[in-house]
Amino acid sequence: MNDTTPGIQVRPGSPADAPAILAMLDSAVVWMNARGNTEQWGTTPYSRKPGGVARVERYTTENAPYIAEWDGAPVGALVLDSGPSPQMPIAPAEEPERYIRLLVSDRRHAGLGIGAALLAHAAEETRRVGVDLLRVDCWAGGGGELVAFYERNGFTPTESFLSGAWPGQVLARRVG
Numbered sequence: 001m002n003d004t005t006p007g008i009q010v011r012p013g014s015p016a017d018a019p020a021i022l023a024m025l026d027s028a029v030v031w032m033n034a035r036g037n038t039e040q041w042g043t044t045p046y047s048r049k050p051g052g053v054a055r056v057e058r059y060t061t062e063n064a065p066y067i068a069e070w071d072g073a074p075v076g077a078l079v080l081d082s083g084p085s086p087q088m089p090i091a092p093a094e095e096p097e098r099y100i101r102l103l104v105s106d107r108r109h110a111g112l113g114i115g116a117a118l119l120a121h122a123a124e125e126t127r128r129v130g131v132d133l134l135r136v137d138c139w140a141g142g143g144g145e146l147v148a149f150y151e152r153n154g155f156t157p158t159e160s161f162l163s164g165a166w167p168g169q170v171l172a173r174r175v176g
Contacts, residue, residue: 008114010121013077018056020067020074022047024104025056031107039166040139040146046118059102066121067115068105076105076114078122079141084137091132091163098126100136119153123175132176137161140169147171 030166033043046052059065059079068076079102083153084090095124100122105114126134140160147157147169155171162168 003149007070008075008112008117009069010066010078010117011069013060013067013079013104015057016062017065017067017074017077018053018060019116021056021059021065021077021102021104022053024050024074024077024106027107028104037142039141063101064125066118066125068139069119070109070114071114074106075109076103076118078103078118079123080125084135085171088168090159090168092139093135094174095133096131097133097135098122098129098131100134103136109140115149116153122153123173124155128153133172134173134175137168137170140167144169 007148020102029041029043029045030038032038032103042049046056064080066078066080067074068078081099081101083092083097083099085101100119103115103118121133126132135158136150136155138150140147150171153173155173157169158172159170159172160168
């Protein structure tokens, strides 16, 4: 468990967490769309996107999922892997790395530091397994707000990329 942010506990995830993760992803799409952001994740709820449910199920079985809880209820999710998604135009690092494949929080609990707590946990897990490099990619549109969030949490932009017309940014953090 991780209690670096008061009230938030981080625990390992499991396949039983897939419905909660899908609900957070669906609510994130609604939240982004309400703010005028239809480019980052589109307008279709994640649970209705082709392959969306299967991807979340793979995250909980093939990767290292973690769930942030507030008062015992899931409020955020993080998925760690050993490298970037093969579907993205991002080269693996030239050294061992841990890669954040997913970070999402329940927008009803915005401002509690859920994302920061999960990122701190990712850094701890990366260190614990003896790896020095933690990377993530994110949407670089919308004025760079998401990139700035990762920068506030200790990440440094390394390379930009395009996935079709979707502008992305890879960020890295040394944790060793």
